[in-house]
Amino acid sequence: MSQSADLLPGTLDMLISKAVSLKPLHGYGVLLRIGQISGHALQIPQGSLYPALYRLEHQGLIAAEWGESDNKRRAKYYTITSAGRQRLKEETASWQRLVTAIASALATTPDEV
Numbered sequence: 608m609s610q611s612a613d614l615l616p617g618t619l620d621m622l623i624s625k626a627v628s629l630k631p632l633h634g635y636g637v638l639l640r641i642g643q644i645s646g647h648a649l650q651i652p653q654g655s656l657y658p659a660l661y662r663l664e665h666q667g668l669i670a671a672e673w674g675e676s677d678n679k680r681r682a683k684y685y686t687i688t689s690a691g692r693q694r695l696k697e698e699t700a701s702w703q704r705l706v707t708a709i710a711s712a713l714a715t716t717p718d719e720v
Contacts, residue, residue, distance in 0.1 A: 619651065619659050621702065624687055624695040627669055632684035634660060660685060668694055669718045
């Protein structure tokens with residue numbers, strides 16, 4: 608069983624973009640997908656998700672279209688736009704640089720300084 612992790616500021620938009628880049632998803636599906644792709648370490652509160660979806664849609668990074676969910680309910684489905692895909696690429700590269708730098712700092716031993 609995985610331990611849950613706290614979401615760092617500024618990462619929710621990136622995770623939402625990643626989730627909807629994999630396939631169109633409705634809001635609750637985005638929550639489930641983030642949980643799935645994080646090994647169930649990240650649990651996003653619905654109260655944080657929906658304002659972020661609105662913000663990303665307003666910025667033109669994701670697009671929404673009404674459709675029908677698996678349980679036959681009307682649901683808004685989100686997809687990533689080309690601008691969103693570019694932003695995700697940039698944020699992923701930045702995130703990888705940060706992770707590498709932190710890992711390097713944490714691996715430093717006393718005789719290396």
